[in-house]
Amino acid sequence: MFRYIIRRLISAVLVMFAISVMVFLIFFATPGVNPAARIAGRSASPEVLRHVSIEFGLDKPLPIRYLIMMYHLFIKQDLTSYVNIGYKIIPQIIAAAPITLSLVFGAALIWLVVGIFGGMIAASNRGKFIDPLIMFLGIATISIPAYWLGEMVNLLTQDKLHASLFPWLPNGGYVAITSNPWEWALHLLFPWLTLAALYSGIYARVLRGELINAMNEDYIRTARAKGLSERRILYRHALRCSLITIVSLFGLDFGALIGGAALLTEVVFGLQGVGWLTYQGLTNLDLPLIMGCVMYGAFFVVLASAVVDILYAYLDPRVRIVT
Amino acid sequence: MSDDVLLRATDIVKSYSSRTKNLGQRTPNRAVNGVSLDIRRGETLGIVGESGCGKSTLARCIVQLLPVTSGSVQFNGVELTGLSRRQLRPHRRQMQLVFQDPYASLNPRRTVGDIVGDPMRINRVASHDDINDRVRDLFVTVGLDPNSLRRYPHEFSGGQRQRIGIARSLSLNPSLVVADEPVSALDVSVQAQVLNLMADLQERFNLTYLFIAHDLGVVRHVSDRVGVMYLGEIVELGDAEALYDTPLHPYTEALLSVVPELNDTDAPRRERILISGDVPDPSDRPSGCSFHPRCPVATEICTTQKPEFVELRPGRMVACHHPRNLDAAPLTVPPPTPPVA
């Protein structure tokens, strides 16, 4: 098991390296474009362009340019934005990361609980009224775009009903958990619910499908023949095997969200997390910022999938031998 | 090589490398470990063995669907190993396969008429109209309604699908048909229909069969000669009747003794010889004779020295240090009947 973990982590590092090379190539080595102009952003002056050229070694061969870029990104951490002159990318991301982490952790907790319970209730009540009801709610939350739901929530809680129902709700923004945990939770409550809505629906539906498949397996028949209660069969046998799918799904979703995929929710609620930062980079065509965000996002996706694989091996003993 | 030998395989080895738990270390996994056999024209050679003994791998090596690791396969006197795909083509036509699973071995999105005609189209042996006529003929030959050419495989039962598979294998007029567990997925009444059909076709088209199965009854029923495989090796090979009556290898003897019998006669039942344990993993092959850890008569020599595959009786090859039943039937028994041509 230990050896398996080490091996998985080594391969994660290799994947990270490959991603960094690819990102670098896409952004700075696409033929036909002047990389200096890209880095410097729109309407940069000739001096700025020259400065960029020297700083990033644009006259040097590709591998050297890659090394210089990575040196600025990771070791010196002084990659600066040329659009908002003076902003250093890495410290910005580091400042934004806790906001995103808070948002995603809270939402993940909610959607896991709601999704797993929803899926289980639906699966064990097949053919009754409650199953299609849960499935309908699921498809509804999946179909509602996060930005629309977020705006609606904002409209209601901050404007229309703010005076009557939600006077206790702060006016958006973010408070660090270290300074005031209660305010932290209060500020994030509706962002959490908004983000969790979509994923609750997906997870409930996926788990229901998995459970229903599992309940048709031979080992469930064996469990019944053993005289176990339906409850025990569902919880201990079917759920345990279905969780394997949920874990892999969760790892990817979670990694992607931490990596900035909660962009819409962050923008709608004015949370200045990594997604919001990416959004800023995109609207301003601030290439160094975008690249920093992409690398940061990739890091979490790769890390999460490594963690998933290790969890997998824990949940499913068969994986431990294979590979 | 004498004329009546259609295919001669000499010391075929097929090994896969598999990773073990130790990081990166590879051990060769010999699925087929030095098999030599002749297939004579017009005969049915049966290969019987338990799952994992390498019988299917052997079949695929013989028809060159899998490249052999070492050894040679001569077909009609031509060495097949080492030929390029293009060079193989004319020989491949002569060797056709019938597969085990009639559900998985037919493309579900093509009509059965196309499936049966495909080999002819691919090898460009006839014009479009000729192919259609021939497909209809083949359908009649294997006992299917030629008006069902435009239907899809799922519209047929398991037995009918196996007939389609057989029709496909016959479409290029092969001389050798390799059937890999052709009836093991079928119910017994349907199995009998397919076996009878195969026997009729053999007579009619002068086919040679290499018939692979795990069912000892089926193999005896169809075969002129039988080879018994254990862990990638043929441990005994000989005339079917003689081999079933007086097995010489202890594995053959045990295998035959445990086949459930219908006690519909008063003849005493063969005494059951239960061999303990499971077939070992081919990557962890025992020293000496591969069978010795499970063999009831194994001695010291079996653990250290691999027995030679020798002809103990006319036409009977055995690889064992302590062959059984040698005195049970004297050597004066009539020699094995030559294969029916």
Next chain:
Amino acid sequence: MRDLKVSFATRQGVVRAVDGLSFDVGPKEVLGIVGESGSGKSVAMYSILGLVRDANVEISGSVKFQGREILGLSDKEMQSVRGGEVGMIFQDPMTALTPVYTVGWQLVEQLRAHNDMTKQEARERARELLAEVGIPDPKSRLHHYPHEFSGGMRQRVVIAMALSCNPKLLIADEPTTALDVTTQAQILDLMERLQERHGSSIVIITHDMGVIAEIADRVIVMYAGRPAEIGPELDVVRSPRHPYTWGLLGAVPRADVKNRRLVTIPGNAVSPLAVPEGCAFAARCPHKMAICDERPPLRGAHQHLDACWLTDEQRLAIRSVATTRGES
């Protein structure tokens, strides 16, 4: 068991999977149920234990187990029957165990579901059970996962599980079909020895007449959900009465008998959607008569019953012709 009927309502119509099956299993008796796929042999046994979970299923008849009616018991009451008084062994040992738990865990789970045992006691008993079914080194094997066992060993684990609560009746559904012949022999041998020791009755479901001949005392031959022939094993194998049984026995290629042309049953098994009112086998029967449009009753003498309209004289004539032809 009396007049068991199981039917499924499907979009294509009503599938009569089991249509009027009655039999008794005595104490310590081994009853074999033989039939081809789709003959309803497995469905019959699953349905009496409430293992057929289909909203569209309809089960009728009466099943008395030790004098108690068990058809229509509530799920709760059924749970103590299943695994407690009736053990089950399934066809495919590869998929019959939950892959994510050790075999020890799964054995302990069953033991504790039916007995008032501490974990330690159950663990100890589980170890004994593994030893009893011939698994070497049972103590450490308790901690292994199903995928770490070979097929034969897994089937032993399933048997240990089925026997764990000393059931009065063991239902084995194709217990050796997925196994190699040497492993099959080991498992059949094991089942025989265990049955002697525990004194439970066994119902063994299989398509293999040979397996029946090895182990069963009495046989039921099923065709299209109906019993075609019931009788003591030796009688059915040596002097089969129903034309379907003739075909079934004649179609088996044998390792102990010289080559002969196999008897075939023309056509394919009837679709369970369209089982005729009369004899279900009539359409494939070479000896069909006019009366076969009526459903033949199950009748006979000396415990050897069959459902066929042929008279004894007719059967004798047909059989003697068949035998001479077979020998020529």
